[in-house]
Amino acid sequence: KAGVTQTPRYLIKTRGQQVTLSCSPISGHRSVSWYQQTPGQGLQFLFEYFSETQRNKGNFPGRFSGRQFSNSRSEMNVSTLELGDSALYLCASSAGVRYEQYFGPGTRLTVT
Amino acid sequence: DAKTTQPPSMDCAEGRAANLPCNHSTISGNEYVYWYRQIHSQGPQYIIHGLKNNETNEMASLIITEDRKSSTLILPHATLRDTAVYYCIVRVEPGNQFYFGTGTSLTVIP
Numbered sequence: 173k174a175g176v177t178q179t180p181r182y183l184i185k186t187r188g189q190q191v192t193l194s195c196s197p198i199s200g201h202r203s204v205s206w207y208q209q210t211p212g213q214g215l216q217f218l219f220e221y222f223s224e225t226q227r228n229k230g231n232f233p234g235r236f237s238g239r240q241f242s243n244s245r246s247e248m249n250v251s252t253l254e255l256g257d258s259a260l261y262l263c264a265s266s267a268g269v270r271y272e273q274y275f276g277p278g279t280r281l282t283v284t
Numbered sequence: 285d286a287k288t289t290q291p292p293s294m295d296c297a298e299g300r301a302a303n304l305p306c307n308h309s310t311i312s313g314n315e316y317v318y319w320y321r322q323i324h325s326q327g328p329q330y331i332i333h334g335l336k337n338n339e340t341n342e343m344a345s346l347i348i349t350e351d352r353k354s355s356t357l358i359l360p361h362a363t364l365r366d367t368a369v370y371y372c373i374v375r376v377e378p379g380n381q382f383y384f385g386t387g388t389s390l391t392v393i394p
Binding site (some may be wrong): 176205207209217227268277 | 318325326327329371376380384386387
């Protein structure tokens with residue numbers, strides 16, 4: 173069974189731009205969660221989608237948004253990029269609540 | 285409000301058992317404990333999880349105390365490839381939010 177895939181793997185953007193990251197979950201998984209990892213803050217939860225609905229949201233500004241499609245693929249968008257948004261963005265999929273989450277390789281975003 | 289507490293770093297000799305402790309004193313009765321590891325900023329890798337019984341799989345064993353306030357991950361025969369940051373995680377209800385904490389950086393020494 174194929175794992176979680178994320179595209180692109182690396183991205184360089186300029187302050188003020190916006191970016192869209194994509195995540196394809198493991199086949200059959202309906203829950204997709206997004207995390208941001210930085211050296212200073214570690215791994216922080218952004219949001220979770222289940223059956224196209226946002227079920228849970230972390231403590232991030234409204235510039236961070238996401239959505240999930242009917243095939244469970246998910247995208248996250250960051251508008252008006254700031255230098256502090258430079259991070260590794262990780263996506264994880266799960267069969268449901270209380271099941272283990274499987275992480276993708278991440279997208280490394282650099283904002284200059 | 286920290287959900288889990290782990291020592292920041294540990295060393296283990298190659299071939300010996302690595303015992304990684306975790307404190308989760310505020311865990312609720314129906315919250316599972318998960319263990320993941322992360323190598324060199326790759327995506328975290330699932331290791332094992334449990335509720336109250338001890339668990340074992342091909343990678344590791346998980347020992348949970350009877351009061352469920354702490355647990356220990358055991359890697360029975362550590363290898364150099366087990367060098368990683370190990371996270372003890374409690375899922376934050378509702379939904380599927382994982383609180384990762386700061387983890388333990390395990391170094392396996394030849």
